[in-house]
Amino acid sequence: MKVLKFGGKSLSNEGISKVIDIIESKIDNGDRITVVVSARGNATNELESILQKASSSEVYQEQLEAFKLSQRQITPLLDFNPEFNKLEKLLEGVSLLEDFSTKVKDEVLAQGELIAIKTVTELLQQRGINANATDARLLLKTDESFGNAQPIEGVSKENIVNYYKKHNGTTVNVVSGFIGSNLKNETTTLGRNGSNYTASLLANYLDADELQNYTHVDGIFTANPDLVSDAKKIEELSFSEANELANFGANILHAKTIIPLIEKNINLRILNTFNQKDEGTLITAKSSAKGIKSISVLDNVALLNFEGRGLLGKVGVDARIFKSLGSHDISVSIISQGSSERGIGLVVDKEKAELAVKALKHEFEYDLKTKDVNHISIVNDVAVISIIGQDLSEFHLPYNALIQNQIVPLLFNNTITGKNVSLVVKKEELHKAVNVIHGQIFGVAKKINIAVFGKGLVGGTLIEQIIKSTPAILDRRKIQLNIFAVANSKKVLLSQHGIDENWQAKLNESSIESSVDEVIDFAKAHHLENLIAVDNTANQDFIENYIPLVENGFDLVSSNKIANTVSHSFYKKLRQVLENNKKTYLYETNVGAGLPLIDTIKLLHDSGENITRIRGVFSGSLSFIFNKYSEENVPFATVLKEAIENGYTEPDPREDLCGNDVARKLLILARELDLENEFEDIHIENLIPEEFRDSSAAEFIDNCDKLNDHFNKIKDGQEENHVLRYIGDLHGDLQQTKGNLDVKLVSVPENTPLGSLKGSDAIFEIYTESYGNQPIVIQGAGAGAEVTARGVFGDILRLTKK
Template sequence: MSKVLKFGGKSLASLHTNKNLLNIIANYLETSSLIIVVSAIGNTTDLLLELLEKAKANKPYADHLQELKALNFYPQINTEEHFKLIENILQGVSLIQDYSPKVQDLLLAQGELISSKVVTQLLLNHGLKATFVNSTQLIKTDAYFTAANVNETLTELAVQTEFEKLADKKLIVLGGFIGSTAENEVTTLGRNGSNLTAALIANYTQAEEFLNFTHVDGIYTANPEWVASAKRIEHLNYSEANELATFGASILHAKTIVPLIEKKIPLRILNTLNPESTGTLISAEPTPNGVKSLTVLQNVALINFHGKGLFGKVGVDARIFNALAKNNISVSVISQGSSERGLGFVVNDSEAASAKEILEYEFQQDFYTKDVENISINNNIAVVSIIGQDLKSFHKPYSALVKNGIVPILFNNSVSGKNISLVIEKAQFKKALHVIHGQIFGVNKTVNIAIVGKGTVGSVLIDQIIASKNQIAERKNIDLNIFAIANSHSVYFSTNGFNTDWQDQFQTPQTNSLSSIIEYAKEHHLENLILIDNTAAESLPNRYNDFINNGFDIVSSNKIANTLSFEFYKNLRENLKKNQKQYLYETNVGAGLPLIDNIKLLHLSGENITKIKGVFSGTLSYIFNLFSVENKPFSEVLRAAIEKGFTEPDPRDDLSGTDVARKLLILARELDLENELQDISIQNLIPSEFQSLTVQEFLAQLSGLNNHYDDLKQQLKSNEVLRYVGELSGDLQQQKGVLETKLIKVDKNSALGQLSGSDSIFEIYTESYGDRPIIIQGAGAGAHVTARGVFGDILRLAEKK
């Protein structure tokens, strides 16, 4: 018995420099007779098609022709007759500026005929007794040029007759993809038809094995060029492989498996450039249940057939598919609406216009009676198929797609119930592959993060994420990938993520238009997107909706978005809901303290919160804790806070009380109150004469504050200390509450009075707890505390994706 070895175009492209193909054949020839089936060399078929189009358009094509000759030129191998025929065909096409499918097939066939002669001669030069066979005389087809159907009866007879004559030959070489009609007109079997040729030869010669050598190590769980985490599949059964081929696996022809099943001939996919790999075995042996692979059909179009007047009418779908079948148009994915009112199905994009015309003709009377309303074409689609997926566990990948802004146009479940096909927008198919693959195959889920603001908090956060990345990957199966870092002027990108020396990774920056982050994520098909806002500006919050509309969740230490107009606040939440996105901002009020979540929980559980009071600012907490008990002038205490990084670059941003007011407003809105920032009574701690100074002038004149604050300190009793507090009160069941911020005297033994360092404290009064408030207290300031809080929000989001 013999083995059939098939070599694809990419395997042959390296013949000039790589002897793997010749060595592989020599090694197998030691133990078995071989039939070698070859495709055209490299991209020969594409070049021939380009030449045809140039000739048709009467454009110069000499350069392309020279490229074709160079690709297929080997010394001492005479292919002149084929190139002469190619040139004659091109001259004729150029003259009449058109060509028929028959002419196209005759031209493309030269690629396989040349490659089979080249390989034969190279084997002879290598000392191997190879025999060339013209496969156009073996594979007999109908006259459907460019995608001919094999006449199996005539082909089997021709193959068996020819190989009986060659019974003493141990090494036979022939081209795949090509055949001829009963009248000996040359035809082709369609793209990847060489696999079908090899499978038919294996069947009719009763080969013991079919070895398909290509440019990859086998069949993968997804195309490894698109999904880096794709894994090689060791074993598939015939049914699974046939589904893969039908739904777009590029290294399998849709009809390849059928000839092998009858004789139970195993097929192994191998890599010419990596002979050590065991590849993927396809056989009759059963395999474990479960998803095997993801495939993609790209060159397809969706036909939408719609008619309200078809209610109650039977046989409409039969008319559709019969009309298409009569014109040799194949349908791959079908989804039908209720009562036959609507039908969507997928065809090759090259046949979509014809399909529409055929159906418009078939249903012309129904258009007249308005039973059929519309037949449309959507060319902007791709079909992603999950081979081995059943509906029981489909909710997980489907939910992940929706969370990433990918909503299938339609989906189809196979008759076996084990394969699901999704029709999606073509621009989204690579992102969809990443999302589904991560959900199904248990590989780490990648969460792609863009960080805007790389100042004190931003830099600490970046370091925290990078330092914890490996541990999180191990414990949570989540890969945190920082793909963008931006400040107010520039943005830096790294598709594979920034690492510990992230500041040294910065290459030429792009201008930070914010839109560049969105475009980069689209261009690189990044999934599970999170935008981190560590700025203090209003410009980024005003763009949150743009990011949300483009698939980003938001995590922010920036308070602005929650304290703009109530209308903005409400619209932002409506947009989050519409896009199924989340916006987390735990650090907006209590830095790293779990304040907002607890207030949300109390409110949602129906607990009536009656008042919230506390020291909201860690910065002001530090200043007045120190100033109240130590014999130091106010300017010295303030300077210490500045040096520790507790204040904003302009300390007046803290001392003005606006920061506390913003925090108070955020909590009010968590209780569904509709207060605006201007509703808040704010005590500004900066004397009026200091408010109009520049930052530099203010910092230079800090000692000028001492008299004012010494007077306040002198008024304190021995058991009193100063605290700057925020308070939300009033009837909180109404539309608005009473909000105020102020500097007050408190008993040093009270909860507020016992604060130390930069701690914040929040007293939450409720109807159930009466006068005994829920107290949340802890560190309320500092870059590390705030960054850790932002990091916590990131992880909460990442686990839900």
């Protein structure tokens, strides 16, 4: 025999025909079956809501009539008067008393299952199937614990075996789940998801071959698909693993369902009523795979904090806690206890939290007066995440992932076996936390969610590079890069699952005004994890958004130099916020475009190496200009115009010639050595004659021939075999608070690293105490959108390793 159990969603008005089809196909295949049904659709919740209204003297009749209409819809001619009349009488009494007992509640809720067995039986009989509606209250005898009754095994088993001897053969018994009755024949219920328990008891007592639990999903998943979009179905589980899942909140199972099946070694298969081709999840005595199985969630809980430093070392405190809670039928699902002082965290059902505090305060009344107990309090709006199969030796991986995403668990504990770990988190963090943990331990790829601000030459190039490289990075490094936001100065494009190659058109069509707050709110609303904000704006005002972004969970990557060259106070404040929030700010492209300069300097400095000087050609545009001007016998204006035409300079070349860009880069390097220099400390040689500084860019370019004489004199005044280079030079005693920063045009021997520079390359000489007069030289392409974007991309990939 097989026991088939159908849940409420399967039995809804929209799904019940599928249930009848499944039962009919089993009979056509010659299977011997019995059927267990839950209340149809959302009946149990609706009845509970109506009951609450009645007890609060609210008008409930309209909702009751809507309930009746919904239950009649599939079988309008079927007589539900016994159930409906019972409901009306019970609710009328509750309304008059403005209160109800758990016993009354059980009687009210039971009507949902009684209506369900009538409906399913009628529909089966309409198809010529010999079906028999079976009220489980006649068979399943329980104790008097209304709301969470326990079966009396001997009596129940005898009743069920005898009943099936009379109603067997070709008869399909349709049994009401969830309900039973005590020895006084008073209606009881078996607790949350008790229909599953009813089905497993039947399977045990009838020695069934298999229990098939039909629901609205394909089986048990690595996490709730409603919380984690890429949750994977688990093909096979062991009884012990399934039992852990049930205990820690897996909605698809009842915590007591597994025990009767283990006793008789009866397989349990979780199946989808609406997808009959899927084979579901099979639960057997032995799992076919090892390792972490699933993440389950309990969200209807509260955390009790019990603190009593004066109780340290006293014997029997824990016993008193559990005795007081047990006397009020309050179960503790998780306990976490500190060793350095008497502090205990207890997780209980949210509905019983106030009662639990009241019980504990009564028990420890004297201890509260003597201050041995400091306080007993409730933390509401929490949830428990349990990682079933998590070995404690590897728990640091998901835990660190949570911390990196600014989710700090309130407490955690592990089971005696060391294979399951539970965390308590704030409820508002639940969705994101489950996704972070799932991505860490189950994910085929780690998802990195990126917001790009600024879509100019560098920003647009970066976006195209990421889109093009994403498949290869996913395949090679198991990292899923997901650009969920692109913003320019006017609009922002938002897409939870990432932009595509048509992003520019979609950005232009977007109706959302550009705002960092919009991006932050979108990330929160969609519970996005592993957030990176990329600043390609070169906008001074935008750096004010850095701190809010960090505080809301974003790491930072920037090609914008401004944040590192404004006041030293902002520089330090930003780094303090980064440290407080466990976030990282990478900006390798601020100085050397795609060259590994800042990383090298950080490594040397952090390792204790005394850097004594940094000198080099920092600007790719000025490198091109003076390399060509020094090598060829051409006027300076000719070289400058060529650089403009080739796009090496800014549209207004004075932005390059004034030296401010080189000065900013030099200041960034000084601050990497923990120097406190400000921009005003830099001595800058401005290459623009004063008479050209206030004219328009067009006027300057038209009259740049007037620069020829000035630069010819400098060039002709050099020593033999020397060339001109425009350099940044950080020197002096760099162990002090400030260093000397010079930006200037110099003449150097052409056989030196600086003198042998070609094209638009940048070069950096790093002098250290250990290396003496022989500098570390870093040289390469120092400018260009492709190079800079690739450097930003490199910073993004460095962050993904976190």
